[in-house]
Every structure is written in C-alpha cells, then in structure tokens.
Amino acid sequence: MYAIGGSANPTINSQGNRFVAPNNRFSKEVTKYEDAAESQWKHWNWRSEGDLMVNGAFFTASGGGASSSYARASSLSARPSSLVGSITIAA
Secondary structure, X not given: OOOEEEOOOOOEEEEOOEEEOOOOOXXXXXXXXXXXXXXXXXXXXXXXXXXXXXXXXXOOXXXXXXXXXXXXXXXXXXXXXXXXXXXXXXX
C-alpha cells in the first residue's frame, strides 16, 4: 500500500498532510515510484514539508530540492499537519 505514486517524471509537493501507516512493517512507505529504476526516479522532484508521519510511515524524497524547503506551488498555503484531525472530523 502507498499513498502517493507516480511514473513518467512527476513532480510531487506534499505539504501539511497526515500519513498513518498500517501495522504491517512492509507497508510503511508513503511513496511508490512506478516502473522506474532508482537511476531515473532519484531525479524526479518529490518533496515532503510539514507532513505528519504516524506509526512509522515514511516519505522517500527525491530530486534537486528534496532536502530543502520548496517554493509554494500554488497561491494556497498549507495548514499545519497537526490540524488534519480537526479539519477532517466530519469528512
């Protein structure tokens, strides 16, 4: 299982999300790089900033800016991941 997947050089900017991993130790990774060798996907721009990882969930970042903050991709700013529960309580 994974929450975010892609192929063909996608750009992923994940910000302010909450990812809850299942108890299965082999199903903790949030990301899945589809049909690509590491030599390809390590250049894709996948970033996580301010995401909340629960129960061992982890995000494999890649690309040029993977370890630093990225510029806002839209005019909307993300809310803190700690608010996800209260924002989505009635969803």
